[in-house]
Amino acid sequence: MTNPLFDQLFAKHNGMGKPFLRLGGGSVLSYVDFLGLAAQMAHVLTQSSLKPGDRLAAQVQKSPEALALYSACVQAGVVFLPLNTAYTTDEVSYFIEDGGARMIVCDMKAEEALSTISDRLGACLETLNGDGTGTLMENARMMPDVFSTVARSADDLAALLYTSGTTGRSKGAMLSQGNLLSNAETLAKEWRFTPDDVLLHALPIFHTHGLLVATNVTLAAGASMIFLPKFDVDQLVDFMQDATVLMGVPTFYTRLLDHPCFDRKLTSGMRLFVSGSAPLLAETHVQFEDRTGHRILERYGMTETNMNTSNPYDGERRAGTVGLPLPGVDVKVTDPDTGATLPGSDLGQIEVRGPNVFKGYWQMSEKTSAELRSDGFFITGDHGKIDADGYLHILGRNKDLIISGGYNIYPKEIELVLDAQPGVKESAVIGVPHRDLGETVIGVIVAETGQLPDLDRIMEAVRTSLARFKHPRKLVVCPELPRNTMAKVQKNVLREEFKDAFHTDDAGVGPRRSGADMETLC
Ligand code: MCA
Ligand code: AMP
Numbered sequence: 001m002t003n004p005l006f007d008q009l010f011a012k013h014n015g016m017g018k019p020f021l022r023l024g025g026g027s028v029l030s031y032v033d034f035l036g037l038a039a040q041m042a043h044v045l046t047q048s049s050l051k052p053g054d055r056l057a058a059q060v061q062k063s064p065e066a067l068a069l070y071s072a073c074v075q076a077g078v079v080f081l082p083l084n085t086a087y088t089t090d091e092v093s094y095f096i097e098d099g100g101a102r103m104i105v106c107d108m109k110a111e112e113a114l115s116t117i118s119d120r121l122g123a124c125l126e127t128l129n130g131d132g133t134g135t136l137m138e139n140a141r142m143m144p145d146v147f148s149t150v151a152r153s154a155d156d157l158a159a160l161l162y163t164s165g166t167t168g169r170s171k172g173a174m175l176s177q178g179n180l181l182s183n184a185e186t187l188a189k190e191w192r193f194t195p196d197d198v199l200l201h202a203l204p205i206f207h208t209h210g211l212l213v214a215t216n217v218t219l220a221a222g223a224s225m226i227f228l229p230k231f232d233v234d235q236l237v238d239f240m241q242d243a244t245v246l247m248g249v250p251t252f253y254t255r256l257l258d259h260p261c262f263d264r265k266l267t268s269g270m271r272l273f274v275s276g277s278a279p280l281l282a283e284t285h286v287q288f289e290d291r292t293g294h295r296i297l298e299r300y301g302m303t304e305t306n307m308n309t310s311n312p313y314d315g316e317r318r319a320g321t322v323g324l325p326l327p328g329v330d331v332k333v334t335d336p337d338t339g340a341t342l343p344g345s346d347l348g349q350i351e352v353r354g355p356n357v358f359k360g361y362w363q364m365s366e367k368t369s370a371e372l373r374s375d376g377f378f379i380t381g382d383h384g385k386i387d388a389d390g391y392l393h394i395l396g397r398n399k400d401l402i403i404s405g406g407y408n409i410y411p412k413e414i415e416l417v418l419d420a421q422p423g424v425k426e427s428a429v430i431g432v433p434h435r436d437l438g439e440t441v442i443g444v445i446v447a448e449t450g451q452l453p454d455l456d457r458i459m460e461a462v463r464t465s466l467a468r469f470k471h472p473r474k475l476v477v478c479p480e481l482p483r484n485t486m487a488k489v490q491k492n493v494l495r496e497e498f499k500d501a502f503h504t505d506d507a508g509v510g511p512r513r514s515g516a517d518m519e520t521l522c
Pocket of ligand 2: 164301380394
């Protein structure tokens with residue numbers, strides 16, 4: 001075997017005229033055509049002097065071409081570094097520079113902004129727009145549609161996925177071919193995927209969930225996908241009767257439940273609904289079963305580990321739990337101070353080990369050794385317990401993290417921007433319950449003595465530096481932040497104080513407003 005990930009996920013479907021991607025407007029891309037397109041792109045990469053192990057950073061809209069770029073990287077042995085399309089130039093520049101990208105692929109609209117960094121790094125810059133146009137495809141079209149796959153081993157890197165850090169600096173999780181392949185094969189088997197499955201794909205493809213779970217599992221099984229550009233509840237309802245599986249974040253399921261046409265009849269051809277990336281409320285689980293007769297299968301993973309646990313396909317899918325360890329994955333709950341495994345169902349920190357667990361953080365050996373033990377266990381930062389039947393319950397986190405609509409937001413990153421604004425003495429950013437997104441962001445600001453911070457200007461600064469989904473939906477000015485005897489800010493006190501800020505019925509439209517609510521509490 002020369003390139004395990006390419007051979008097992010992609011090459012084995014070559015010569016198959018069967019559909020891989022079903023696209024809007026009724027068009028279909030077969031496996032063979034997809035692989036031809038990817039091969040053409042792989043030629044562009046090698047002719048641009050990219051070598052095995054070089055990084056390619058892509059901030060591109062979801063499209064069949066964007067997915068073919070991932071396949072091209074695997075085939076050419078290039079490490080794929082996908083980036084959220086919502087990231088600002090500031091954010092993207094950090095990832096590109098830290099990851100030392102040798103090629104940047106972006107939408108034409110971002111070309112000028114990113115040319116500064118590509119010039120500085122000596123990286124190639126290609127464009128790829130959401131409709132498949134751009135320089136990458138212009139060059140690819142002139143290339144042969146067969147490419148001689150570059151040899152790689154299971155230990156070689158396939159992807160570098162950035163995940164934010166509690167100190168504010170994002171870390172690149174190094175994922176090997178073996179990490180991705182083992183997880184895709186395990187999940188395809190556990191979730192009983194067959195070549196007849198049709199996955200309704202409405203997730204973004206720049207994160208683990210949409211790319212390394214949904215797409216890789218489909219590929220591992222030789223199944224096909226209805227490939228939607230983004231989540232749109234009406235489209236999901238329109239296509240549901242043509243599909244067999246849906247994977248989504250909890251917001252997908254709460255929005256489906258709000259749709260008047262979503263019922264038992266519409267879902268009668270579906271065999272599986274998978275939820276992850278954020279906690280699924282037990283209440284949603286129950287309502288979903290009442291409405292459709294299906295029990296959602298919840299699973300648990302991380303950027304660093306892909307998937308660790310899953311509720312069983314055949315056994316009991318237990319609401320409020322993330323299920324049992326996947327085959328080959330060890331899960332334990334330990335004492336955060338001593339690292340000792342806790343007995344019974346005691347609450348502690350969750351650690352995981354297995355072929356899915358990453359190789360470490362890109363050029364951050366200290367962070368790697370702090371979180372990845374020498375015996376292979378990774379300290380997840382999540383807290384929970386394992387019940388008497390072996391089901392894992394996630395009950396908290398020892399990392400300061402907000403999960404909004406399945407996107408992770410690290411408060412520190414926002415606090416750094418708020419603290420730097422004129423008139424701001426300090427700030428604390430918290431997540432509060434939100435009906436649609438699970439959690440949403442509130443920024444609490446303390447003014448410098450005698451000053452009144454200009455909240456509009458502060459939001460302008462936030463807009464320039466941070467992706468829209470990270471923006472506080474409410475800014476509040478307080479006289480001081482609550483602190484404990486060690487002078488540490490008590491975010492739990494703030495969370496309690498603001499817990500109902502978005503809990504009214506009309507709060508569901510909160511994230512669609514373009515600004516933040518401004519409020520002064522003095
Ligand atoms: C969009 N907006 C958001 C979010 N998404 N704000 C907060 N949180 C969000 N998640 C903002 C937009 O900037 C816009 O702002 C307004 O909300 C509406 O934008 P729109 O594009 O219409 O968004 P949407 O359709 O409402 O999107 C919500 C969504 C989407 C469908 C929940 O965020 C989504 O697809 N989430 C999936 C994320 C994901 O794949 N996570 C997996 C990470 P305005 O209009 O005001 O400018 S991988 C992972 O977590 C691990 C490994 C795992 O276990 O899977
Ligand atoms: P990330 O790796 O940044 O995408 O986020 C991983 C984190 O998302 C985990 O450490 C958990 O805190 C959270 N997470 C993922 N899946 C679930 C789930 N099913 N239930 C609760 N939290 C989850």
